[in-house]
Each structure stands twice: as structure tokens, then as C-alpha cells.
Amino acid sequence: MSQSDTSTLKTADGISLKLSLQRSLRRKKRNALLLVAPLFLFILITFIIPIAYMLVRSVDNQIFAEILPTTAPLLAKWDPLSGNTPDEEVFKAFITDGKVAAQAKTINRLGKRLNYEKSGISSLFRKTGRNLRKLEPEKLTTSYKEALIKIDKKWGQVDTWEILHRESGKYTKSYFLSAVDMKYDANGMQWKDDDSRIYLNLFKRTLWLSFLITFLTVLLGYPIAYLLATLKTSTSNLLIILVLLPFWTSLLVRTSSWIALLQKEGVINDFLFAIGLITDEGRLAMIHNQTGTVIAMTHILLPFMILPLFSVMKTINPSYVRAARSMGATSFTAFRRVYFPNTIAGIGAGGILVFILSIGYYITPALVGGTQGTLISNFIAYHISGSLNWGLAAALGTILLLLVVALYILYDKIVGIDNMKLG
Amino acid sequence: MPENKEDYLVRFENVQKSYDGEILVVKDLNLNMAKGEFLTMLGPSGSGKTTCLMMLAGFEPATHGEIFLDNIPINRVPPHKRGIGMVFQSYALFPHMTIGENLAFPLEVRKMGKSEREEKVKNALDMVQLGSFADRRPAQLSGGQQQRVAVARSLVFDPDVVLMDEPLGALDKNLREQMQYEIKHIHERLGVTVLYVTHDQSEALTMSDRVAVFDAGVIQQLAPPNILYEEPENAFVADFIGDNNCLHGIVTSETENGCVVKTEDGSEIKANKINIAGVGKPSTLSIRPERVIVNPEPGQVPNVFEAKAAELIYLGDHIRTRMEVCGNDNFYVKIPNSSHHADLNKGDTVKIGWNEYDCRALDATNN
Ligand SMILES: Nc1ncnc2c1ncn2[C@@H]1O[C@H](COP(=O)(O)OP(=O)(O)OP(=O)(O)O)[C@@H](O)[C@H]1O
Ligand SMILES: [Mg+2]
Numbered sequence: 001m002s003q004s005d006t007s008t009l010k011t012a013d014g015i016s017l018k019l020s021l022q023r024s025l026r027r028k029k030r031n032a033l034l035l036v037a038p039l040f041l042f043i044l045i046t047f048i049i050p051i052a053y054m055l056v057r058s059v060d061n062q063i064f065a066e067i068l069p070t071t072a073p074l075l076a077k078w079d080p081l082s083g084n085t086p087d088e089e090v091f092k093a094f095i096t097d098g099k100v101a102a103q104a105k106t107i108n109r110l111g112k113r114l115n116y117e118k119s120g121i122s123s124l125f126r127k128t129g130r131n132l133r134k135l136e137p138e139k140l141t142t143s144y145k146e147a148l149i150k151i152d153k154k155w156g157q158v159d160t161w162e163i164l165h166r167e168s169g170k171y172t173k174s175y176f177l178s179a180v181d182m183k184y185d186a187n188g189m190q191w192k193d194d195d196s197r198i199y200l201n202l203f204k205r206t207l208w209l210s211f212l213i214t215f216l217t218v219l220l221g222y223p224i225a226y227l228l229a230t231l232k233t234s235t236s237n238l239l240i241i242l243v244l245l246p247f248w249t250s251l252l253v254r255t256s257s258w259i260a261l262l263q264k265e266g267v268i269n270d271f272l273f274a275i276g277l278i279t280d281e282g283r284l285a286m287i288h289n290q291t292g293t294v295i296a297m298t299h300i301l302l303p304f305m306i307l308p309l310f311s312v313m314k315t316i317n318p319s320y321v322r323a324a325r326s327m328g329a330t331s332f333t334a335f336r337r338v339y340f341p342n343t344i345a346g347i348g349a350g351g352i353l354v355f356i357l358s359i360g361y362y363i364t365p366a367l368v369g370g371t372q373g374t375l376i377s378n379f380i381a382y383h384i385s386g387s388l389n390w391g392l393a394a395a396l397g398t399i400l401l402l403l404v405v406a407l408y409i410l411y412d413k414i415v416g417i418d419n420m421k422l423g
Numbered sequence: 424m425p426e427n428k429e430d431y432l433v434r435f436e437n438v439q440k441s442y443d444g445e446i447l448v449v450k451d452l453n454l455n456m457a458k459g460e461f462l463t464m465l466g467p468s469g470s471g472k473t474t475c476l477m478m479l480a481g482f483e484p485a486t487h488g489e490i491f492l493d494n495i496p497i498n499r500v501p502p503h504k505r506g507i508g509m510v511f512q513s514y515a516l517f518p519h520m521t522i523g524e525n526l527a528f529p530l531e532v533r534k535m536g537k538s539e540r541e542e543k544v545k546n547a548l549d550m551v552q553l554g555s556f557a558d559r560r561p562a563q564l565s566g567g568q569q570q571r572v573a574v575a576r577s578l579v580f581d582p583d584v585v586l587m588d589e590p591l592g593a594l595d596k597n598l599r600e601q602m603q604y605e606i607k608h609i610h611e612r613l614g615v616t617v618l619y620v621t622h623d624q625s626e627a628l629t630m631s632d633r634v635a636v637f638d639a640g641v642i643q644q645l646a647p648p649n650i651l652y653e654e655p656e657n658a659f660v661a662d663f664i665g666d667n668n669c670l671h672g673i674v675t676s677e678t679e680n681g682c683v684v685k686t687e688d689g690s691e692i693k694a695n696k697i698n699i700a701g702v703g704k705p706s707t708l709s710i711r712p713e714r715v716i717v718n719p720e721p722g723q724v725p726n727v728f729e730a731k732a733a734e735l736i737y738l739g740d741h742i743r744t745r746m747e748v749c750g751n752d753n754f755y756v757k758i759p760n761s762s763h764h765a766d767l768n769k770g771d772t773v774k775i776g777w778n779e780y781d782c783r784a785l786d787a788t789n790n
Contacts, residue, residue: 323515325502326480327529327580334503337528341519 051401058394061172064164067110068097072168080162091144091155095137102129116389117163117174117184124154175395199379199396203403206376209294210358214305216298217354218347221305225346228306229313243306251300255367258296262286262368288370296364301357305350312346348415356404376400424457429494431455432616433479433584438488440474440640448474450640452488456584456618461610463619465627466637467663472620476586479618481505493583503532508577508585508615512592514569516561522548522572523557529580547579548572550609567598574606584616591626603630624664628652636660656698658785661709668715668754670708674784677702682784684708688750693725694784706784712743712755714781717767718774727776730754732767742767748775 009017065072071093078086101107111125131151140147149156166184167174174184181197182189191197224243228236246254261267269283278284286292316339324334362377369378376396383393411417425431433456440449449471456462464472477483479490481502489496497505516525526544535543548554551571561569570590577585590606591599607630610617621627627634628648635645636659644651644660655661658669672686682696684706692708699706719727730748742758744767756775758767767773 317513317515319511319513319515320517322480322482322502323509323511323576324517324528325482326505326507326509326586327532327576328503328506329528329532330503331501333532337532338517342517 054394054397057390058175058398059171059173060391061167062170063110063113064168065170067101067106068094068168071097075161075165075168078161078165080158080165083158085145085156085158086161086165088143088145091148092137095132095135095144095148098128099132099135099137102133107132114163114167116178116392117167118159121160121163124152124160127152128155172391175391176399178392179395179399199376202374202376202379203399205290206359207403209290209297209373209375210355212294213297213301213358214351214355216294217302217305218351220298221302221309221350222343222347225306225309225313228310229316230318240310243303246300246303251363252367254300255296255364258292258299258368259287262292262295287368288373290369290373292368292370293365293373293375296368297358297361300364301354304353304357308349308353309343309346312343312349316342344415348411352408352411355407359404360400428455430457431491432458432460432493433618434491434494435475435479436489436491438475438478438485438490440471440478440483441486447486448640449478452640452642454635454642454645456616458583458616459614461607461617461619461630461632463621463627463631463634464637465621465624465634465663467622470637471640472622472637473588476509476588476618476620479584480507480509480586506580506582506584508580508582510573510577510585510587510590512589514561514573514590516569516572516576518561521558521560522553522564525561525572526557526576526579529576533580543579547575550578551575551605566594567602570594570602571605574609578609578613578615582615584618587617587619589620589622591621591623599626606630628664636663638663654697655709655783655785658707658709661707661783661785666712666755666757668710668712668751670710670749670751670754672706672708674699674702674704674706681779682706684784686749686751690728690749692749692782693779694782695780697783698785700786707786709783709785710777710781712757715756715775715777717756717758719776724776725779726782727774730756730773730775732769732771732773735767735769746775 071090074090074093075086078090098107101110107129108122108126111122111129114125115122128148128151135147137144142150145156154160177183177189179199181192181200183192184190228239228243231239259266263269264283264285266287268286269278272278273280273283286295320338320342321331321334324338325331329337359375360377361375362381365373365375366378366381369375377400380393380396380400383389383396408417428434433454435452435454438449438452439447441447452475454462454475464475466472474483478485479492481497481500485498489498491497492505492507516522517528520528523544526547527540530540530543544557545554548557551574553568553571553575556564556568556572561572564572570593573590574587577587587606591602594602603626606617619627619630628651631648633645633647634651636643636651638659643663644656646654651660651664655664661667662669670684670686670692672684672692674682675685675691676683677696677699680696682694682699684692684694686692694706694708716724728748730746732744733747733752734745736743736745739760741760744756744758745752746754746756748754
């Protein structure tokens with residue numbers, strides 16, 4: 001039968017075969033969509049929208065145009081490089097907008113926002129707001145400019161206006177700049193002074209500790225997974241329960257028990273002291289520093305390494321190693337050349353899981369990290385609930401997200417994501 | 424066959440094996456393999472064949488007894504020093520290596536030079552007609568091709584002995600038969616000693632120089648294929664190899680070569696005395712279906728009985744007929760589909776008979 005015949009093929013009741021096939025496929029598709037719809041909605045609301053909101057938040061600067069609506073476009077036209085303060089009409093617009101904002105009590109919010117750029121602006125705005133509320137622009141005898149400078153002489157400085165000019169747009173780079181320890185000054189964007197740099201070091205520390213923790217989980221998890229995969233099923237099932245046991249207790253309890261173990265007066269130090277390995281003054285500082293973070297997180301994330309490794313090792317046919325041995329390989333060579341290469345998929349899966357979990361880990365470093373063992377997520381949390389600088393928190397979060405994506409792509413390039421096996 | 428036991432390449436001496444300390448999986452195994460021999464272990468599932476291979480390859484220790492390879496006791500020699508090639512039922516080709524790398528592996532671990540290695544790999548692949556597949560991964564080959572690679576890999580480092588554990592188990596019937604010939608030809612060409620395991624009797628019969636029939640951890644009979652078929656020593660072998668009819672009875676008299684066995688329904692059958700316990704003891708008679716003669720000429724054979732055709736199965740070249748005879752309603756007879764074959768219908772009663780020599784009186788079994 002030739003190809004063209006298919007279009008004329010009919011089902012028993014006379015409908016074209018193609019059409020009826022399409023219909024039945026459409027029904028299938030619709031059913032599939034219905035099945036995933038609840039999860040899709042859930043993910044949309046709890047995951048995709050918050051992430052999108054975070055991305056927007058990290059550059060969002062609508063607040064300026066909202067609070068000073070007529071000033072914003074006028075100020076945008078001013079050239080700060082001219083060395084002069086803006087024209088009279090900008091001052092007029094600022095006083096008009098400012099008075100409205102002062103009465104609505106919103107002007108302090110803008111002050112707080114601009115204070116991130118230069119400290120002192122917040123108090124300038126509060127003072128200006130207080131005065132503008134009383135000021136009656138119609139009865140002014142001087143120019144608007146002089147009136148404003150009378151409130152505070154900072155309004156006569158180009159610096160002040162330069163900051164306002166820079167942050168008058170709808171979007172801002174400034175959160176991202178602070179997230180990578182940069183700032184504006186007279187010469188444009190600059191690195192901050194060494195002693196006020198925080199975040200780059202924190203990112204570096206987060207990456208380094210995550211690598212270290214991932215490496216340690218591989219080191220500790222590999223032999224366990226191997227044991228589990230080679231034991232009788234009945235025994236290995238029992239041992240897997242032991243591996244999973246930590247999941248049944250609260251994360252907080254597990255972390256706090258590390259405090260009990262590792263602190264200066266804790267079990268381990270007491271023991272080492274008792275057997276005379278250390279003196280009373282020489283008690284080891286193993287908690288509230290990086291050591292504490294690494295030990296506690298390695299312990300907590302270990303199951304995430306063991307389980308993918310185990311499930312990959314379980315699928316490795318034991319006759320591979322036997323074949324290698326029969327062909328003359330020592331047991332070490334057989335492991336290195338045959339067994340290990342077949343477990344790389346599991347190491348990759350477990351590694352990426354542990355790494356991504358630890359790069360964003362929060363509770364454990366917060367409890368046992370001290371100042372030296374905290375990670376970037378602790379600072380994100382601080383800016384969200386402590387300093388309320390959500391823009392900076394969002395920028396830090398976005399950078400973290402980009403880092404993870406970049407590492408993921410790197411991993412895909414090197415190992416190949418298809419090689420990843422979770423079970 | 425060599426005369427001195429020292430001339431055998433592989434020797435199992437009183438080997439026993441137990442995994443759990445309670446059940447002997449291999450009971451007192453004594454087996455000698457000559458150099459260049461193709462010996463097959465044939466037996467039902469769980470009879471201990473793989474266990475024997477694993478002991479020889481060094482992956483399972485023998486619980487008792489000694490295994491010799493070239494007169495060297497190898498119980499304490501680790502697997503990689505035994506120089507034994509192995510083909511696994513699952514092929515066990517390394518999935519992360521190409522075919523070429525798989526074949527080069529045993530040569531690499533022997534620190535062979537690159538050029539020599541490549542030469543050998545190429546020869547081995549050519550031997551199994553897969554010369555152009557060196558760069559493929561095992562997953563890109565069909566089952567039969569993987570199987571051939573596994574055979575080539577087990578031979579590429581010129582081992583003295585190659586063990587094959589049901590290497591054709593996963594193949595379909597046609598491919599299997601083709602591979603049987605290929606393996607057999609390779610064996611003949613290279614003169615390598617092969618210990619082969621299967622539970623397919625026709626495979627064992629076509630390929631082997633000798634076959635060891637295993638059951639319950641014991642070699643029931645070790646003989647060349649034709650002997651095994653024509654002169655089984657016990658009822659298990661008779662039943663396991665080829666089609667067989669069993670008749671149970673009591674030995675009533677015994678002469679130098681023959682004996683008479685009386686079945687439950689009173690028929691007295693003259694039989695070839697092979698392995699019986701003596702007069703008054705039970706015995707199992709074994710008669711091959713193709714040795715049964717339908718409507719024999721008077722005086723042609725000593726054993727003639729009335730039989731009723733209970734079932735006829737048309738099989739093209741012959742008709743397999745189930746008959747009731749001597750109290751056994753499971754007695755099969757092969758009637759050749761020749762132009763003058765007996766025109767038999769279901770329910771007909773005919774005379775059937777057989778020679779004394781073709782009816783072998785063996786030990787009593789329960790089945
Ligand atoms: N590792 C083991 N641990 C305990 N018992 C085992 C082990 N391997 C095999 N057995 C037991 O030993 C007996 C013989 O096993 P073996 O694998 O040698 O049989 P086989 O003849 O190769 O059977 P098959 O034809 O099914 O492969 C079986 O009863 C089996 O249950
Ligand atoms: Mg087996």
C-alpha cells in the first residue's frame with residue numbers, strides 16, 4: 001500500500017483513520033495533563049513564582065518613582081558630570097513630591113532604601129520630611145533650591161543628588177553590586193575596601209565547605225554503600241534502616257547532639273582529657289567554627305550520598321569483577337578498572353545532591369557554625385528577617401542560584417547528566 | 424585418555440563443597456580433564472555445576488579435597504593467578520569499555536606491549552567474525568554478538584582452560600545452534616581445554632568429547648555422548664538423556680549377561696543386566712522409544728507384549744505414540760512415518776516388542 005493511501009483509510013464507522021487516531025491521542029494527552037495539573041499548580045505557586053519574584057526583587061527599584069513621581073523623570077535628564085546641582089525645576093518637583101510623601105509618611109521608606117547606598121541618607125530624609133510637612137511652597141520667598149538647602153545643606157552637594165540620580169530608575173544594579181562586595185564612587189563601580197568585603201569570601205567559603213562536605217560524604221559513604229550492596233538482602237535491609245534512622249529524628253535534635261559531643265566541655269573533649277591526650281587548657285575547639293559545620297553537615301547529608309551509591313552498586317553485576325579477576329586482574333585492579341568506573345554515576349548523583357543541599361544549608365551552620373562556619377544562606381536569612389534588606393537577600397539568592405546552575409552545566413559537560421543515576 | 428593421573432590437566436580429588444555447613448552441594452567429586460578436552464557438565468538446576476566451576480576458577484573455596492591444575496594444587500592460588508578463562512551466562516562484558524578495550528583488558532593487566540596487544544585483539548575479533556566492531560560498546564551489540572565477544576575475551580590471553588557457564592542460555596534456538604558449532608570449531612582450532620556447563624542435553628551431546636551428568640552434587644555418569652545415550656548406567660541418566668521409557672519391577676532370575684524382571688501386572692521381561700542389586704530386588708528397566716518394534720515378526724525379538732495405543736501425536740517424520748503396556752500407561756513408541764508404517768488408530772491393540780539388549784535393567788529408583 002502506498003503512502004497516500006493512509007489519508008483515505010477509514011475506521012469502521014467511516015471516520016478518517018488519521019483523525020480518529022488524533023482524537024484518541026488528544027484524549028490521552030488531556031488525561032496526562034489532568035494528572036500532572038495538581039502538582040504543576042503546587043510547584044507554580046510554591047516554587048516558580050517565588051523564584052521569579054526573587055529574581056525581580058533583586059533588581060527592583062520602583063520605590064523611587066512611586067514616592068517621587070514627578071522628580072524621577074526630571075532628575076534622569078540631569079547630567080551629574082556637569083558638576084552643578086540640578087536645575088530649579090528638579091528642586092521644585094522634589095519639594096512638591098516630598099511634601100506629599102511626607103504627609104503620607106512614605107518618604108522615610110525611600111530614605112531607608114537609599115541609605116543602603118550611602119549611610120546618612122536615611123536621617124537626611126527624615127529631617128527633610130519633617131520640615132517639608134510644615135513647608136508651604138506657595139508662600140516661599142526664596143527659590144525652591146535655597147529652601148531645600150536651608151533644611152539641610154547636603155541638598156546643595158552634587159554627591160547627594162548623584163546618588164538620587166543613580167537610583168531614580170525602575171531597576172537598580174546596586175543590590176548585585178553589594179552582593180559581590182562592590183560599590184559606586186566618584187570613578188564608577190569599585191571593589192569595596194578589603195576589610196568591608198563580606199560576601200565574596202562567604203561565597204568562596206560556602207563553595208569550599210560544600211566541596212569538602214561532598215568529598216567527605218563520598219569518602220565515608222562509598223564503603224558503606226559497597227557493604228550494603230554486597231551483603232545478603234535481609235542483612236542489608238536492616239542496615240539501610242540504620243542509614244535512614246537519622247531521618248526519623250528531628251534535624252534540630254541531631255544538630256544539638258553534635259553540640260553536646262563537640263563542645264569544649266563536651267563528651268569528646270572530656271574523653272580525650274580523661275585519657276590524657278589533651279590538657280585542660282588544650283581542649284579542642286570543634287564547634288562554633290568551620291570544623292563544627294563540616295562535621296555536623298557531613299553527618300546529616302551522608303544518607304543522601306549512600307542511597308544513590310547503593311542503588312547504583314546494587315545494579316552492578318558481580319560477575320564483572322569475577323570476569324576481571326579471571327582475566328588476571330588483582331582485586332585492586334579489578335576494583336579500579338571495572339567496579340569503580342561503573343559507580344561513577346552514583347557518585348555523580350550523590351555528589352550533586354549533597355553539594356546542592358549543602359550550598360544552601362541553613363539550620364546546621366546557624367547552630368554550630370559560629371562566625372567562621374556560617375554559610376551564605378545564613379546571611380540571606382539575616383537580610384530577610386534581620387536587616388530587612390530584601391533586595392540584597394534576593395540578589396545573594398540569585399547569585400547562589402546561578403552558581404548552582406553553572407555547576408550543573410559544568411557537571412553535565414564533564415560527566416554527562418544522562419550518566420546520573422538515582423536508582 | 425592419558426594413563427597416569429599426573430597427565431591430566433585438571434583434577435578434582437575428593438572435592439566437597441558446602442555453603443552453609445549443613446548441606447553438601449558437591450559431594451565427593453572426582454573428575455579428571457585431559458588437555459584439549461571439551462568436557463561438559465550436564466545436570467538439572469541446583470545440581471552444583473556452577474559451584475564446581477567457581478571452585479575451579481577460584482571464586483569459591485572447596486570445603487574439602489583438592490583441585491589440581493597442571494599437577495599444582497590450586498586451593499590457595501588466587502583467581503587472577505590461575506590463568507583460567509571464563510565465559511559467564513550474562514557475558515559480563517564491561518559496559519564502560521568498548522569491545523576492543525574489553526578484549527585488551529586481560530592483556531593490559533599482563534603488561535603486554537601495545538602493538539602485540541592490538542594484534543591479539545584483532546585476531547581474536549576476527550576469530551569470532553566481529554572484526555569491525557572493536558569501537559562499539561557492549562550495549563550496541565545483539566545478544567549473539569555479545570556472546571561471541573565474551574568467548575573471544577576468554578580466549579584472547581591464551582588460557583590453558585576456559586570455563587563456560589551456560590554461555591548460550593540467553594539465546595534463541597537458532598542462534599544457539601549456530602553458536603554451538605562456532606564454539607566447537609574454535610575449540611578444535613585452538614585445542615584449548617574447555618569445561619562447559621549446560622542443562623540442555625542436546626547441547627551437551629553435540630559439543631562435548633565427554634559429558635559428566637550431575638545430579639544432587641554427584642556425577643552420575645561420565646562418558647562420551649554416544650555411550651551416555653546408548654549405555655546409561657543408572658535410571659537418572661537414562662531418563663535425563665533423551666527420550667526414555669521406564670518399567671519398574673522385581674528381578675526374578677539372573678544369568679551371566681541378562682536377567683528377568685517381573686512387573687506389577689505379571690509380565691516377565693528379559694533384560695540386559697547392567698546395574699542391579701540381585702534377585703528379589705527392585706529394578707528399573709530403560710527402553711529407548713526408537714528401539715521398540717511394532718508388530719514384530721514372530722521370533723524376531725524375545726520380548727513381545729500386547730499394547731493399547733492411548734494417544735497418537737503426529738510429529739511429521741514420526742508419530743509419537745503413547746501406549747499402555749505391562750501396566751505402564753506412559754510408554755512411548757516412535758513409529759516412523761514411512762510409506763508402510765503401521766496404520767494405527769487410537770484405541771487399537773497391537774503387539775510391540777524389543778530386544779533383550781535394548782532393555783537395560785538399572786538400579787531401582789522411586790520414579
Ligand atoms: N552463594 C551461595 N550461597 C549458598 N548457597 C548457594 C550459593 N550458590 C549456590 N548455592 C546453592 O548450591 C546449590 C547448587 O548451586 P549451583 O549454582 O552450583 O547450581 P547449578 O547446577 O549451577 O544450577 P543452575 O543450572 O540453575 O545454574 C543450590 O542448591 C544453590 O541453592
Ligand atoms: Mg549455574
